[in-house]
Amino acid sequence: xxxxxxxxxxxxxxxxxxxxxxxxxRAGHAQTSPASSNLADMSMEELMNVRVERVFGAAxxxxxxxxxxxxxxxxxAAEIRKFGYRTLADILRSLRGIYISYDSVYSYFGxxxxxxxxxxxxxxxxxxxxxxLNDDLFGQAMLGTEEVVDVDLIERVELIRGPGSSIxxxxxxxxxxxxxxxxxxAVQGLEVSGEGGSLGSRKGRLTxxxxxxxxxxxxxxxxxxxxxxxxxxxxxEFDTPQTNNGVADHSDSDHSQSLFGxxxxxxxxxxxxxxxxxxxxxxxxxxxVFDHPHTxxxxxxxxxxxxxxxxxxATQLRARLYFDRYSFYTxxxxxxxxxxxxxxxxxxxxxxxxxxVGAQLELTRTVFxxxxxxxxxxVHDAPHLxxxxxxxxxxxxxxxxxxxxxxxxxxxxxxxxxxxxxxLNAGLRxxxxxxxxxxxSPRVALIxxxxxxxxxxxxxxxxxxxxxxxxxYFAVAGLNANPGLKPETIRTYELDYEKYLPGxxxxxxxxxxYRISKLIEEVETPxxxxxxxxxxxxxxxxxxxxxxxxxxxxxxxxxRASYALQxxxxxxxxxxxxxxxxxxxxxxxxxxxxxxxxxxxxxQYTSSMLTLQRRISPGFLLLNATLSSSEIVRNLDLAASVYxxxxxxxxxxxxxxxxxxxxxxxxRTARLKLTYRF
Amino acid sequence: xxWGTLLLLAMATALAGPADxxxxxxxxxxxxxxxxxxxxxxxxxxxxxEPVVVGVLGAPxxxxxxxQLVKDRKVNGRAIVVRRIDTAEDAKSAQLLFVGSSEExxxxxxxxxxxxxxxxxxxxxxxxxxxxxxxxxVVDDSKVRFEINALAAERVGVKISAQLLxxxxxxxxxxx
Numbered sequence: 001x002x003x004x005x006x007x008x009x010x011x012x013x014x015x016x017x018x019x020x021x022x023x024x025x026r027a028g029h030a031q032t033s034p035a036s037s038n039l040a041d042m043s044m045e046e047l048m049n050v051r052v053e054r055v056f057g058a059a060x061x062x063x064x065x066x067x068x069x070x071x072x073x074x075x076x077a078a079e080i081r082k083f084g085y086r087t088l089a090d091i092l093r094s095l096r097g098i099y100i101s102y103d104s105v106y107s108y109f110g111x112x113x114x115x116x117x118x119x120x121x122x123x124x125x126x127x128x129x130x131x132x133l134n135d136d137l138f139g140q141a142m143l144g145t146e147e148v149v150d151v152d153l154i155e156r157v158e159l160i161r162g163p164g165s166s167i168x169x170x171x172x173x174x175x176x177x178x179x180x181x182x183x184x185x186a187v188q189g190l191e192v193s194g195e196g197g198s199l200g201s202r203k204g205r206l207t208x209x210x211x212x213x214x215x216x217x218x219x220x221x222x223x224x225x226x227x228x229x230x231x232x233x234x235x236x237e238f239d240t241p242q243t244n245n246g247v248a249d250h251s252d253s254d255h256s257q258s259l260f261g262x263x264x265x266x267x268x269x270x271x272x273x274x275x276x277x278x279x280x281x282x283x284x285x286x287x288x289v290f291d292h293p294h295t296x297x298x299x300x301x302x303x304x305x306x307x308x309x310x311x312x313x314a315t316q317l318r319a320r321l322y323f324d325r326y327s328f329y330t331x332x333x334x335x336x337x338x339x340x341x342x343x344x345x346x347x348x349x350x351x352x353x354x355x356x357v358g359a360q361l362e363l364t365r366t367v368f369x370x371x372x373x374x375x376x377x378x379v380h381d382a383p384h385l386x387x388x389x390x391x392x393x394x395x396x397x398x399x400x401x402x403x404x405x406x407x408x409x410x411x412x413x414x415x416x417x418x419x420x421x422x423x424l425n426a427g428l429r430x431x432x433x434x435x436x437x438x439x440x441s442p443r444v445a446l447i448x449x450x451x452x453x454x455x456x457x458x459x460x461x462x463x464x465x466x467x468x469x470x471x472x473y474f475a476v477a478g479l480n481a482n483p484g485l486k487p488e489t490i491r492t493y494e495l496d497y498e499k500y501l502p503g504x505x506x507x508x509x510x511x512x513x514y515r516i517s518k519l520i521e522e523v524e525t526p527x528x529x530x531x532x533x534x535x536x537x538x539x540x541x542x543x544x545x546x547x548x549x550x551x552x553x554x555x556x557x558x559x560r561a562s563y564a565l566q567x568x569x570x571x572x573x574x575x576x577x578x579x580x581x582x583x584x585x586x587x588x589x590x591x592x593x594x595x596x597x598x599x600x601x602x603x604q605y606t607s608s609m610l611t612l613q614r615r616i617s618p619g620f621l622l623l624n625a626t627l628s629s630s631e632i633v634r635n636l637d638l639a640a641s642v643y644x645x646x647x648x649x650x651x652x653x654x655x656x657x658x659x660x661x662x663x664x665x666x667x668r669t670a671r672l673k674l675t676y677r678f
Numbered sequence: 679x680x681w682g683t684l685l686l687l688a689m690a691t692a693l694a695g696p697a698d699x700x701x702x703x704x705x706x707x708x709x710x711x712x713x714x715x716x717x718x719x720x721x722x723x724x725x726x727x728e729p730v731v732v733g734v735l736g737a738p739x740x741x742x743x744x745x746q747l748v749k750d751r752k753v754n755g756r757a758i759v760v761r762r763i764d765t766a767e768d769a770k771s772a773q774l775l776f777v778g779s780s781e782e783x784x785x786x787x788x789x790x791x792x793x794x795x796x797x798x799x800x801x802x803x804x805x806x807x808x809x810x811x812x813x814x815x816v817v818d819d820s821k822v823r824f825e826i827n828a829l830a831a832e833r834v835g836v837k838i839s840a841q842l843l844x845x846x847x848x849x850x851x852x853x854x
Contacts, residue, residue, distance in 0.1 A: 039699060044715075044845055047708060052701040052818045081739045185808050211808075425790035555819050623799045 001260075020537035069445030069459060070427040071496060071510060072163040076152060077182065082589055083600040083643030083670065084626035088126075088177070089143040091157050096562035097583055098159070100143065103653040103663055104233075104252065105279050105297055107144035110175040111161065111565035112514060113542055113579040118655025123173035123465050125164060129181055129271060131305040136382040136405070137354035138468045141177065143257050146277045148301045151222045152193060152205055152675075155182040162512075163463030163492055165441035166427035169378070169409045173465040173490055184219040184262065185211035185492050190678040193223075197671030199252075200228030219262040223420035227254040233282045235290075237659040243290040247331070248282035251293055255279075266421065272304040279407045285630060285658045289333045289345045298329040313369075320360040348391035348398075354469070356382035357659055370417040374427075379408045387471040389476065399478050403469060404627055407433040412442075423447040431464075434471070439464045452500040464489045467520055471534040480525065480533040488536070490516045514568075516540040522656075542568035554644050556598070558589035578653050580619070582607040596631030611653035613661045618623040620650035637675040644668045702740035704822045706747050709740075709800065712813065715842035716803055718773055719835035722796050729757040730773050733797075735785060736852045737778030738762070745752055765790035777801040777811065785809060798836045800824075812836070816847065823847045 002181025011247045016305035039047065074093045075085075085091045089100045101117045108117045122139035124133065130150050134141055143146055157179050164172030195203040205223035231253025239246035258275035278298045284290035302325045310317040330350040337343035362376035385403040390396060413427035425445040433436050436572040443461035450456060467485035475481040496510035519538025525531065544566035551559040564583040567574045584605040591598050607619040623646055628639040647668035654660040713730050730753055734741040741762050748758035763769050769788050774796050777785045782805040789809065791800075802809070802815040812830040816823050826846040832836050 044711050050704050052699055052704050052822055
């Protein structure tokens with residue numbers, strides 16, 4: 001029997017898309033207009049009626065975006081609310097050059113033309129307040145309803161495109177997603193939220209936050225969410241009388257629950273979270289019985305992070321101690337009846353878990369007002385990487401194994417002002433894993449401001465991604481382990497230009513080239529034997545161009561449009577599958593001037609993609625709309641959203657191990673959300 | 679949708695009239711005005727000739743605008759001096775301290791040495807508010823507004839006149 005495992009065989013072809021770096025103009029010299037002396041003569045009341053022009057580069061966030069040696073996109077809590085984003089996947093889908101695929105279980109991150117569905121989603125690093133959420137076992141970033149932290153607890157999401165291993169180490173391959181949670185002071189009270197929507201989806205949340213004048217702040221939140229999903233899902237690949245004519249009945253439900261807590265006192269904070277998510281799988285993958293309601297995946301995470309920060313004269317110190325536990329459980333019924341006979345299905349289970357602890361120390365120091373030096377070290381011990389597969393009557397273990405890994409990382413970064421208008425940022429990280437040795441990740445960025453309102457960036461970076469426990473150690477009949485696997489590496493070159501135009505408008509354009517080597521793929525070893533294992537044999541080379549225009553005055557209007565053109569090829573020169581040539585995004589936020597009403601509109605176009613079987617998954621345009629208000633009733637937030645407004649039928653290429661080469665995605669759905677504050 | 683948005687942007691840019699003053703220019707005017715409506719504790723100034731010192735942490739453009747603005751002007755008979763702040767000693771010498779929006783961490787480091795000194799702290803970010811600043815600028819619908827934390831001012835012995843308190847924005851409804 002073929003190994004039942006999470007994650008499918010790898011698709012051929014990879015796409016890598018280099019992130020575009022955004023740049024921001026430095027704050028230029030002050031220009032006092034003739035009006036300033038008039039301003040001094042005005043009374044306070046008159047001053048309060050003067051309209052001002054927003055200056056970019058002044059806000060800490062703008063400066064962070066513009067001086068970072070990477071392209072950064074930021075989505076705030078206000079945007080999350082006004083555009084009706086339900087999960088991190090929704091948030092990321094609105095961003096330039098990003099596309100998210102869904103296989104009816106997990107959501108997968110695609111960036112710069114590279115996405116491999118079913119491939120553990122481990123090429124993007126997901127952090128919550130600096131805490132790594134990619135688990136020790138499979139290194140996955142959970143972006144859909146399987147996410148660990150509730151989307152309503154998010155203050156903002158930062159997507160730092162490109163190789164981030166020079167600071168963050170493993171998994172920062174295509175980018176880093178940093179989720180910053182809301183502070184207790186921002187909640188300040190009790191929040192109750194309820195949602196209801198299409199497909200029988202409902203969610204309830206309770207959040208309490210308090211920040212006292214004594215310096216103690218606390219935040220506690222719990223949420224519960226359920227979706228019935230599509231009651232009938234049709235898959236043409238299963239359209240035979242024996243398999244219910246291709247219809248999966250009541251097999252798409254999704255359940256998730258999560259808890260989150262934060263206690264902060266002075267310089268010390270303790271953050272912890274716990275989540276559980278169960279999903280029925282309707283697609284009939286890996287040979288499981290089609291239309292069986294018990295085909296399910298369960299994922300669970302727990303984490304705790306203790307932080308201490310010390311701010312001295314020109315030095316900042318950050319110290320962390322953390323713990324993670326991840327567990328995975330499946331229920332897969334297999335049909336083992338000989339042809340022509342019937343027999344009850346044999347249920348096979350995967351039960352895996354990992355545990356890890358770690359400590360990190362980071363020091364930032366400004367030296368002679370020229371250098372901003374950062375030095376850090378991290379140690380990590382994962383004593384359990386436990387995988388097992390068992391089932392049948394009587395119970396038999398097909399596989400059972402417990403491994404461990406320890407790694408240590410040392411990293412440094414220096415930001416140096418070469419001239420008033422020229423900044424050099426160089427970083428290097430050295431990681432040592434006790435199973436596969438060392439990984440070195442350098443990064444260099446040169447940031448030049450030809451004028452005060454424009455910037456040019458040149459970037460080179462390297463990142464890596466380690467093979468996961470399944471690829472290294474899992475073995476059953478037909479699949480061999482390969483403990484000799486090495487990490488994949490990616491090298492990127494980027495050139496970005498950003499300019500601030502009058503009238504609160506920002507324009508950016510970037511070009512990049514990527515090369516991925518030692519890509520891990522499943523191959524027959526030896527050829528013709530029918531036995532496979534994982535090998536470092538793939539290569540991907542990719543080029544792309546991205547541009548973005550954003551108009552954001554202070555009256556609440558937001559208009560943003562972006563275009564990404566990408567071309568990724570594998571080692572044979574073939575175009576990759578799962579790689580759209582064009583991605584167009586546009587967001588429009590308009591205040592409606594009554595009762596604090598806002599209309600949030602999104603349009604996203606994804607051009608056609610090749611599937612595993614080299615068929616075409618057609619291009620599609622999706623529209624989402626949300627109407628939100630904070631003022632109809634005091635202390636009540638209301639939002640009504642419609643997703644896929646025109647009920648467009650669209651597909652994403654399927655993953656290996658799944659019979660469907662094209663997977664149909666959701667039609668039009670709606671959601672109503674209420675949040676009340678006490 | 680994409681073309682519609684781009685067209686909108688182009689139109690908006692084309693229709694933009696003469697430039698409005700920058701936010702830092704208006705904030706500088708407010709800072710000057712604040713000195714008129716605030717009372718420092720007795721013995722803050724050694725004599726009638728001592729100038730009012732307005733310290734500016736970061737925000738170089740605001741500092742320059744303020745310098746232009748206060749030239750040849752007096753408040754309650756005192757001249758006004760603008761000082762660009764870097765160290766705790768500098769900060770303690772000011773009667774009003776404006777913290778630029780990228781300087782909250784620097785401000786946090788200075789706070790312990792400011793304890794008890796009669797310095798009216800003014801900022802322009804949520805982070806500054808959370809650090810216990812007394813007055814916080816907020817730009818709302820392209821207009822500069824300010825929120826006052828009267829307790830924070832009282833703590834350092836600075837009295838804010840009722841006129842100024844009246845013009846302050848009430849704390850926003852949570853979640854905006």
